[in-house]
Amino acid sequence: MLFILNLLFSVVKKMCVALPGLVIETDGIVGKVDFQGNILNVNMAIVDAKVGDYVLVHAGCAIEVVSKTRAEEIAQLFAELESVYNES
């Protein structure tokens, strides 16, 4: 759990990565997005996403809707990359 939190916070603070999450609430302007159990407020204004969609979130802002499969692939890749950052 701590690992996921670390991953989440270290990734969201970087500027050229986008992390996928599940939309659990949205009014089209702001929403709540679930990143593997951690729920964060996200700006939804530039995507057409509804509850149940996966979105790529960059700098607190959802930038694109992605499929579940793609979301899982990206999350897996960042988990691997992050494990290397934490080793060094």
Next chain:
Amino acid sequence: MNLEKIIKFLSTYDGEEIRIMEVCGTHTASVFRNGIRSLLSPKIRLISGPGCPVCVTPSAYIDKAIEWALKPDCVLVTFGDMMKVPGTTKSLNEAKADGANVKLMYSPQEVINAASENPGKTYIIASVGFETTAPTYALILEQLEEKKINNVKLLTALRRVPPALEYICETDDTINGFIAPGHASAILGSNIYHKVAEKYRRPFVIAGFEAEHIVLAIFDLVKQITKQKHQVRNLYPSVVKPEGNVIAKSYIDKYFEICSAYWRGIGVIPDSGFSLRQAYKCYDAGSDLLHSENEGMLGKCRCGEVILGKINPPECSMFRKVCTPQNAKGPCMVSPEGTCGIWYRFTKVED
């Protein structure tokens, strides 16, 4: 052709040397993580280009940010990867240790909330990034306007990817093709690359971040280069549309106009930045003219050549010896997305 055959082709390629540039820190990291260099023939070389917005931010910008953070009743808010970037004399991290008011942000929304609760304080948002991040700042401006919040200002060093690619094509004819960035392209769209591909006759392939994507992109580029083609190919269509994210682009266009901008280690690239439009200059924290001062690199730092892909980090005499992520001398080592930072962490994995 299946992946196995593609890898065989790439590992046994024996034609003229091919140099492919990737311009996204996450691609660079994935190339290392997946050992992709070791799959390629020595005749196929991957070069890391300017894929990190933090690394190209001028030191004069950091100085200005520190200046704000030292003013009474001012708070400078920033994403974490800016903290260690060296200014002329110190980084934001060092300034913070000396008492400057620097705070980390997860999302700009929290800054807007803090600003409305504390009208006596001025919040300066360090607004750095490529097209991927620019919409975030545009959305902040929209809220500031709507809620009539006047104690938030933006110190901008926003950079545009396509003019930088054009600059590299113009000045370096040894790069034969490009792996275009994934996330910046989600905003920009694949069509944006047609002009530069056509003008400089270099192929562009947009790829995702998984190993297979990158291998396929390299294969496509090698095929195109050997056949002297220069098409734009989108291998990431599930995320990148031909027209990009139209809403995001219209937000950027509403608040920002194109300007020339200084890239640390490179110099001024025409039309490569965004600055606030005249109507929104009241939200600007003095972002203009932050690129004409002395922008020399520290000591023997060769980040300028690293950013342009002219050398690999180990060719710099400071790399891994006096310049490490813990004690970074150059901007490319500072950010986890910077080329030197990535090489530092991953070369031992691959070796």
